Amino acid sequence: xxxxxxxxxxxxxxxxxxxxxxxxxxxxxxxxxxxxxxxxxxxxxxxxxxxxxxxxxxxxxxxxxxxxxxxxxxxxxxxxxxxxxxxxxxxxxxxxxxxxxxxxxxxxxxxxxxxxxxxxxxxxxxxxxxxxxxxxxxxxxxxxxxxxxxxxxxxxxxxxxxxxxxxxxxxxxxxxxxxxxxxxxxxxxxxxxxxxxxxxxxxxxxxxxxxxxxxxxxxxxxxxxxxxxxxxxxxxxxxxxxxxxxxxxxxxxxxxxxxxxxxxxxxxxxxxxxxxxxxxxxxxxxxxxxxxxxxxxxxxxxxxxxxxxxxxxxxxxxxxxxxxxxxxxxxxxxxxxxxxxxxxxxxxxxxxxxxxxxxxxxxxxxxxxxxxxxxxxx
Amino acid sequence: xxxxxxxxxxxxxxxxxxxxxxxxxxxxxxxxxxxxxxxxxxxxxxxxxxxxxxxxxxxxxxxxxxxxxxxxxxxxxxxxxxxxxxxxxxxxxxxxxxxxxxxxxxxxxxxxxxxxxxxxxxxxxxxxxxxxxxxxxxxxxxxxxxxxxxxxxxxxxxxxxxxxxxxxxxxxxxxxxxxxxxxxxxxxxxxxxxxxxxxxxxxxxxxxxxxxxxxxxxxxxxxxxxxxxxxxxxxxxxxxxxxxxxxxxxxxxxxxxxxxxxxxxxxxxxxxxxxxxxxxxxxxxxxxxxxxxxxxxxxxxxxxxxxxxxxxxxxxxxxxxxxxxxxxxxxxxxxxxxxxxxxxxxxxxxxxxxxxxxxxxxxxxxxxxxxxxxxxxx
Numbered sequence: 001x002x003x004x005x006x007x008x009x010x011x012x013x014x015x016x017x018x019x020x021x022x023x024x025x026x027x028x029x030x031x032x033x034x035x036x037x038x039x040x041x042x043x044x045x046x047x048x049x050x051x052x053x054x055x056x057x058x059x060x061x062x063x064x065x066x067x068x069x070x071x072x073x074x075x076x077x078x079x080x081x082x083x084x085x086x087x088x089x090x091x092x093x094x095x096x097x098x099x100x101x102x103x104x105x106x107x108x109x110x111x112x113x114x115x116x117x118x119x120x121x122x123x124x125x126x127x128x129x130x131x132x133x134x135x136x137x138x139x140x141x142x143x144x145x146x147x148x149x150x151x152x153x154x155x156x157x158x159x160x161x162x163x164x165x166x167x168x169x170x171x172x173x174x175x176x177x178x179x180x181x182x183x184x185x186x187x188x189x190x191x192x193x194x195x196x197x198x199x200x201x202x203x204x205x206x207x208x209x210x211x212x213x214x215x216x217x218x219x220x221x222x223x224x225x226x227x228x229x230x231x232x233x234x235x236x237x238x239x240x241x242x243x244x245x246x247x248x249x250x251x252x253x254x255x256x257x258x259x260x261x262x263x264x265x266x267x268x269x270x271x272x273x274x275x276x277x278x279x280x281x282x283x284x285x286x287x288x289x290x291x292x293x294x295x296x297x298x299x300x301x302x303x304x305x306x307x308x309x310x311x312x313x314x315x316x317x318x319x320x321x322x323x324x325x326x327x328x329x330x331x332x333x334x335x336x337x338x339x340x341x342x343x344x345x346x347x348x349x350x351x352x353x354x355x356x357x358x359x360x361x362x363x364x365x366x367x368x369x370x371x372x373x374x375x376x377x378x
Numbered sequence: 379x380x381x382x383x384x385x386x387x388x389x390x391x392x393x394x395x396x397x398x399x400x401x402x403x404x405x406x407x408x409x410x411x412x413x414x415x416x417x418x419x420x421x422x423x424x425x426x427x428x429x430x431x432x433x434x435x436x437x438x439x440x441x442x443x444x445x446x447x448x449x450x451x452x453x454x455x456x457x458x459x460x461x462x463x464x465x466x467x468x469x470x471x472x473x474x475x476x477x478x479x480x481x482x483x484x485x486x487x488x489x490x491x492x493x494x495x496x497x498x499x500x501x502x503x504x505x506x507x508x509x510x511x512x513x514x515x516x517x518x519x520x521x522x523x524x525x526x527x528x529x530x531x532x533x534x535x536x537x538x539x540x541x542x543x544x545x546x547x548x549x550x551x552x553x554x555x556x557x558x559x560x561x562x563x564x565x566x567x568x569x570x571x572x573x574x575x576x577x578x579x580x581x582x583x584x585x586x587x588x589x590x591x592x593x594x595x596x597x598x599x600x601x602x603x604x605x606x607x608x609x610x611x612x613x614x615x616x617x618x619x620x621x622x623x624x625x626x627x628x629x630x631x632x633x634x635x636x637x638x639x640x641x642x643x644x645x646x647x648x649x650x651x652x653x654x655x656x657x658x659x660x661x662x663x664x665x666x667x668x669x670x671x672x673x674x675x676x677x678x679x680x681x682x683x684x685x686x687x688x689x690x691x692x693x694x695x696x697x698x699x700x701x702x703x704x705x706x707x708x709x710x711x712x713x714x715x716x717x718x719x720x721x722x723x724x725x726x727x728x729x730x731x732x733x734x735x736x737x738x739x740x741x742x743x744x745x746x747x748x749x750x751x752x753x754x755x756x
Contacts, residue, residue, distance in 0.1 A: 020628035118628040178607035178636040193588035210571035229556035250398035250496040258556045
């Protein structure tokens with residue numbers, strides 16, 4: 001059963017056609033909004049979340065009680081200023097925070113489990129477009145996303161070119177690489193190897209927490225930089241439970257601080273995330289190849305944004321990468337920028353220096369704030 | 379029970395004292411030799427194997443039937459020429475190919491399982507030194523190792539400085555980084571999450587293959603380069619079992635070739651490796667910090683090899699790294715070389731360009747052959 005969480009909800013008025021050819025009926029989208037919508041509806045900013053993200057971009061997470069995942073960026077007087085903008089953040093379909101996903105009830109009133117159709121990034125965006133339609137928002141002031149959120153922003157721009165005036169894509173890629181797919185596959189295999197997974201039919205019983213925790217641990221390493229890990233943990237040892245200062249246990253407890261940190265990341269994650277959603281969303285990311293969707297040429301994906309395009313209704317783009325991001329390295333952003341250039345779309349691009357790896361977009365990188373603010377206000 | 383495999387075996391004459399303070403009794407070392415030992419015993423070359431390696435460096439693996447893991451390098455007329463050298467390769471303690479490890483019988487005639495003591499790289503080398511003592515080999519012509527084998531070569535040089543005239547350390551490090559530890563911890567957690575692991579007490583029953591396969595998959599990604607994966611697999615799709623040419627299944631089968639490859643690597647590994655050995659050996663690697671063993675200064679580890687050292691009985695060193703190795707990048711080799719320089723030890727260093735990542739030392743890199751041959755023959 002999908003959890004009942006405090007969120008706004010909208011049921012899409014039509015069944016959602018999917019890239020697989022299947023159709024998803026009775027789609028619910030759970031979302032949050034911050035700031036008031038202007039009378040002309042011209043101040044709406046859509047923020048798209050990442051793989052394990054959610055709609056609580058600037059308000060407390062109802063399960064963990066932690067602050068919103070981008071509160072440093074979104075709020076009154078902040079970079080995405082909710083005194084000026086109406087910010088919308090919706091849980092993607094396939095996820096587990098109130099939007100329709102594998103834990104939701106199918107027509108037989110039982111959870112979908114693995115009967116949920118495999119979805120794509122474009123399908124997620126179809127859901128978001130359905131939400132915007134329902135809210136009566138024709139054209140976004142800006143669509144913003146980091147990581148998988150960036151994929152959604154690019155997909156929205158490629159497939160619905162008149163729906164946003166500005167597209168801000170951070171720490172992202174236009175396609176998943178073999179290495180990206182490989183890491184996701186490790187996580188999926190870890191989940192599926194957990195006997196509690198039971199072919200995805202575990203709702204109401206024991207959940208495959210051990211497998212999901214391993215998946216999260218493997219993924220988490222890819223979100224950090226080698227330098228960042230060394231700086232944060234190095235080879236420092238844990239103090240022992242009995243108070244002994246860090247020494248090697250010559251056992252298999254978490255001797256090193258980095259081990260303890262990873263275990264904590266893994267186990268904490270299982271309290272807020274559904275293993276089947278992890279399978280479906282990683283699959284959607286692995287399938288993502290914006291060029292392939294558009295006849296094999298990435299520039300063609302952005303044809304709607306050339307200077308001679310659809311009645312001047314294309315978007316301006318801003319692409320941002322981080323030098324320590326080895327999950328989606330700068331070369332992937334450059335690839336996007338070259339395609340936008342080839343399409344004649346207006347784009348600014350910056351590689352920022354930050355020590356935190358892929359996760360830099362979520363962390364304290366003042367240069368990111370300045371670049372984002374300049375683009376959104378411009 | 380330790381498998382009975384066709385190998386030479388030597389039982390150490392003394393119990394083996396370990397870095398943990400424990401003592402390992404009745405230690406057996408399984409080893410292979412190639413080429414004849416000279417009358418003066420001056421032509422012995424010790425090859426140290428990597429994490430999942432074994433003693434079958436230049437002869438078929440008795441379980442998989444595959445060629446020796448370094449047959450391209452070791453044999454008559456090859457770089458390590460068995461017409462000239464007496465090559466010794468021994469299974470490390472803690473492993474599972476005949477040397478004493480967690481699958482071996484403890485004094486109660488039951489397998490050790492997790493009662494096996496946690497060992498270190500130096501403990502492994504203690505075992506190897508015991509073997510050399512048993513064989514009456516005072517001083518090696520050369521000790522060679524890649525990856526964990528390189529750690530052993532460095533440990534031998536640091537702790538038994540008069541036992542080798544040449545030390546060849548390839549694609550290795552003097553200490554495990556936070557990221558290295560993190561990847562190993564993911565693997566260990568995957569094994570321990572497998573219900574068949576049963577606290578390590580699974581011998582004679584079902585083995586934790588699913589967990590071990592996930593561990594191997596995660597590790598395997600770190601052995602390859604991103605570029606190598608892209609070149610080898612890219613986003614190419616599998617042909618389907620029914621013969622359909624590569625298309626997306628919109629399911630969770632191995633759609634991408636890289637997924638299929640990883641699954642194959644994972645499941646193949648479980649046929650030849652013991653999960654507990656994987657735990658113990660990764661732990662030994664994570665504990666490895668040659669500087670820490672020698673008062674915190676890596677140069678002090680190599681003090682026995684300075685020009686003014688022990689009656690001229692120090693070694694010459696050759697350190698080799700690969701530019702695409704992100705597991706033990708060139709900076710780690712440079713760190714070793716600087717320490718050797720500071721100790722006044724003779725060392726040559728080369729970073730080779732090869733596309734295969736960490737695994738380059740096992741693959742067809744002609745420049746590696748030339749550098750190794752020049753060093754061994756010099």
